[in-house]
Amino acid sequence: MLTIGIDLGGTNIKGGLVHDTKGLLHTFSISTEAEKGKDHVIDRVAMAIRMAERKADGEIFGVGIGSPGVISLDRTTVSNPPNFPGWIQENLAEKLNQKTGLNCFVDNDANLMALGSSRFGAGKAFDSFIMVTLGTGVGGGIIFQRKLFRGATGGAAELGHVIVDSDGPNSNSPTKGGIEAYLGQRFMSALAWAEIKKRPDNPLYKQFAKNPAALEPVHLVNEADIGNALATELLRKSGEKLGIALVNYIHVLDIRKILVSGGVSRAGDYILRPARETAMKRLLEPYRYDFEIIYESLGNDAALLGAGCLPLEHQNI
Amino acid sequence: MLTIGIDLGGTNIKGGLVHDTKGLLHTFSISTEAEKGKDHVIDRVAMAIRMAERKADGEIFGVGIGSPGVISLDRTTVSNPPNFPGWIQENLAEKLNQKTGLNCFVDNDANLMALGSSRFGAGKAFDSFIMVTLGTGVGGGIIFQRKLFRGATGGAAELGHVIVDSDGPNSNSPTKGGIEAYLGQRFMSALAWAEIKKRPDNPLYKQFAKNPAALEPVHLVNEADIGNALATELLRKSGEKLGIALVNYIHVLDIRKILVSGGVSRAGDYILRPARETAMKRLLEPYRYDFEIIYESLGNDAALLGAGCLPLEHQNI
Numbered sequence: 001m002l003t004i005g006i007d008l009g010g011t012n013i014k015g016g017l018v019h020d021t022k023g024l025l026h027t028f029s030i031s032t033e034a035e036k037g038k039d040h041v042i043d044r045v046a047m048a049i050r051m052a053e054r055k056a057d058g059e060i061f062g063v064g065i066g067s068p069g070v071i072s073l074d075r076t077t078v079s080n081p082p083n084f085p086g087w088i089q090e091n092l093a094e095k096l097n098q099k100t101g102l103n104c105f106v107d108n109d110a111n112l113m114a115l116g117s118s119r120f121g122a123g124k125a126f127d128s129f130i131m132v133t134l135g136t137g138v139g140g141g142i143i144f145q146r147k148l149f150r151g152a153t154g155g156a157a158e159l160g161h162v163i164v165d166s167d168g169p170n171s172n173s174p175t176k177g178g179i180e181a182y183l184g185q186r187f188m189s190a191l192a193w194a195e196i197k198k199r200p201d202n203p204l205y206k207q208f209a210k211n212p213a214a215l216e217p218v219h220l221v222n223e224a225d226i227g228n229a230l231a232t233e234l235l236r237k238s239g240e241k242l243g244i245a246l247v248n249y250i251h252v253l254d255i256r257k258i259l260v261s262g263g264v265s266r267a268g269d270y271i272l273r274p275a276r277e278t279a280m281k282r283l284l285e286p287y288r289y290d291f292e293i294i295y296e297s298l299g300n301d302a303a304l305l306g307a308g309c310l311p312l313e314h315q316n317i
Numbered sequence: 318m319l320t321i322g323i324d325l326g327g328t329n330i331k332g333g334l335v336h337d338t339k340g341l342l343h344t345f346s347i348s349t350e351a352e353k354g355k356d357h358v359i360d361r362v363a364m365a366i367r368m369a370e371r372k373a374d375g376e377i378f379g380v381g382i383g384s385p386g387v388i389s390l391d392r393t394t395v396s397n398p399p400n401f402p403g404w405i406q407e408n409l410a411e412k413l414n415q416k417t418g419l420n421c422f423v424d425n426d427a428n429l430m431a432l433g434s435s436r437f438g439a440g441k442a443f444d445s446f447i448m449v450t451l452g453t454g455v456g457g458g459i460i461f462q463r464k465l466f467r468g469a470t471g472g473a474a475e476l477g478h479v480i481v482d483s484d485g486p487n488s489n490s491p492t493k494g495g496i497e498a499y500l501g502q503r504f505m506s507a508l509a510w511a512e513i514k515k516r517p518d519n520p521l522y523k524q525f526a527k528n529p530a531a532l533e534p535v536h537l538v539n540e541a542d543i544g545n546a547l548a549t550e551l552l553r554k555s556g557e558k559l560g561i562a563l564v565n566y567i568h569v570l571d572i573r574k575i576l577v578s579g580g581v582s583r584a585g586d587y588i589l590r591p592a593r594e595t596a597m598k599r600l601l602e603p604y605r606y607d608f609e610i611i612y613e614s615l616g617n618d619a620a621l622l623g624a625g626c627l628p629l630e631h632q633n634i
Contacts, residue, residue, distance in 0.1 A: 070603050127469070128468075128469040142569075144468075144469075150571070151445075151461075151570050151571025151572055152444070152445040152461075152570075152571055152572050152573065153571055153573075153607075154571070155571040155603060155604065156569065156570055156571040157569065157571075158568040158569075158571075158601060158604070159568070159569065161564075161568045161601055162564075162565045162568050162569060163481060163561050163564055163565055163599070164480060164483050165482055165483050165484075166481050166482050166557075166558065166561045167482075173601055174598060174599055174600070174601065174602070175564065175568070175599050175600075175601065176599065240483075241483065244480050244483045247478075247479075247480055247492065248479045248480055248565050248569070249569060251475040251476070251478045251479050251492070252459075252473065252474065252475075252476065252479060252565070252566060252569045252570065253468050253469075253473055253569065253570075254467070254468025254469055254470055254471070254472040254473040254474075254475075255468055255469050256469065256470075281491060282480065282491055282492050282493065283491070283492070284475060284478055284490055284491065284492065285491070286387050286472060287472065287475070290470075
């Protein structure tokens with residue numbers, strides 16, 4: 001069965017032709033041109049859909065679109081996507097259906113990462129799991145009994161905004177002390193710099209004193225790799241906070257398989273080992289059994305694959 | 318339709334005959350005699366079931382039992398109930414079925430409170446809600462689309478062990494800084510006393526200096542009622558922590574109707590208003606819409622009613 005997956009970003013629209021068992025058959029990218037306004041962007045997405053359709057040697061079952069912004073429970077309408085000037089609220093699915101004649105559905109990136117992983121990645125092994133995406137921000141998706149758990153209005157799994165310290169630092173949200181404030185790329189870097197600047201003897205200080213804003217989690221990983229104990233310590237602290245957040249997810253959901261993906265997750269065991277150790281200490285005893293953190297290696301393909309799975313999931317296929 | 322609800326406690330076994338629309342028709346209580354061992358307790362529960370059955374003027378559809386301990390996903394087996402000597406693991410549902418000839422199901426108290434509220438209490442108004450029970454401990458139950466959300470293995474909604482401060486105080490669990498450590502009756506009292514003892518001029522100090530262990534949340538409420546500002550402040554602090562926990566539940570589940578019950582919830586607005594204010598400040602903006610905290614006034618009847626509903630819920634009735 002063939003579907004089309006679209007990843008609508010502020011800069012580029014990525015597209016893919018997806019086969020339900022073979023995965024991504026063909027991918028491409030065009031510019032979004034968000035500055036030209038909403039109607040133009042919708043035309044660009046319709047164009048991307050037609051580009052993918054042209055590569056298909058059979059009927060297209062439907063189209064899934066990963067989009068920023070708030071998505072309605074019925075997976076049609078996108079409200080207030082950041083970095084899309086003039087876009088308040090739009091029934092994107094209906095508009096695209098009119099333009100392409102194909103059945104279209106919309107969801108957010110982290111949900112689609114979870115769905116893609118569930119059907120093509122590490123998530124295939126589990127009926128239920130929690131996907132945590134560690135990137136610029138921290139996002140999440142919940143797969144429960146092989147379907148996305150969407151909550152009452154479609155907004156479940158805002159996992160980056162689960163609080164681990166009520167008086168903790170700010171992130172991009174009113175949720176002070178949320179896990180994103182510790183692990184979101186920019187916030188993690190800022191917290192790390194606050195420590196590094198106390199240690200002018202450290203190589204990290206010397207490297208970034210002139211431009212602390214250039215510090216990224218990957219630099220901590222590189223330094224940890226060559227034995228910089230401060231770098232290891234800073235990554236460990238972030239990992240411990242992640243462990244606290246995992247305890248919260250698990251005590252609410254009783255889903256004990258955690259999949260992680262996204263740029264920061266490439267810090268691997270520097271973050272995931274302390275996360276695991278902290279969670280194993282803090283989880284109620286029966287919840288430790290079967291608890292596991294797994295790295296999802298599909299990378300960004302997971303979101304495109306997940307978008308392609310969305311029309312199937314919607315029909316319980 | 319008639320069912321039987323049983324609430325198995327360490328001291329008493331409460332029983333009720335439940336009608337699916339009229340509610341509790343008849344209730345009673347017998348002693349548990351837990352010290353005489355597991356088999357004796359199971360005989361007592363079977364006796365309670367027969368006592369309820371004798372009051373029925375029609376067929377009994379099934380029996381629901383609220384039990385402490387860890388309950389299996391299939392609602393049959395109870396492991397390690399605290400305060401039940403000699404009880405490791407037992408298929409309680411099967412044993413009772415053999416003894417009574419009735420279809421029996423087991424669940425935990427907080428889940429049954431949620432189910433009872435959903436069918437007979439304040440929860441009737443909502444398809445999905447989160448029940449938070451504020452008693453000796455803090456427990457929870459999640460109703461999602463009119464059914465209990467049980468997670469992957471039946472252990473969802475351990476809401477008292479959701480962490481609000483990673484370095485917070487201990488409760489009865491390894492989950493340091495969980496909301497139970499702030500709002501569980503004994504922990505809340507101990508935290509309050511730590512502040513009261515710094516204020517020897519306060520009436521609460523004078524009242525409890527000789528026996529701080531006698532201090533209970535209800536005393537704070539009584540003092541707040543007559544204008545004791547310290548008491549109001551202590552209740553407010555606990556309420557703010559509850560607000561943080563609610564943010565965590567809502568960001569994971571996207572279920573925005575919160576029902577509270579249990580002894581400590583009688584502190585009412587002293588706790589619930591700061592909880593609401595804190596949550597409204599910390600929730601992501603779209604999640605504030607429709608957010609509501611509602612007091613469940615069914616009291617302990619909710620658990621017995623919920624037990625009676627369990628056989629129906631199991632059959633999707």
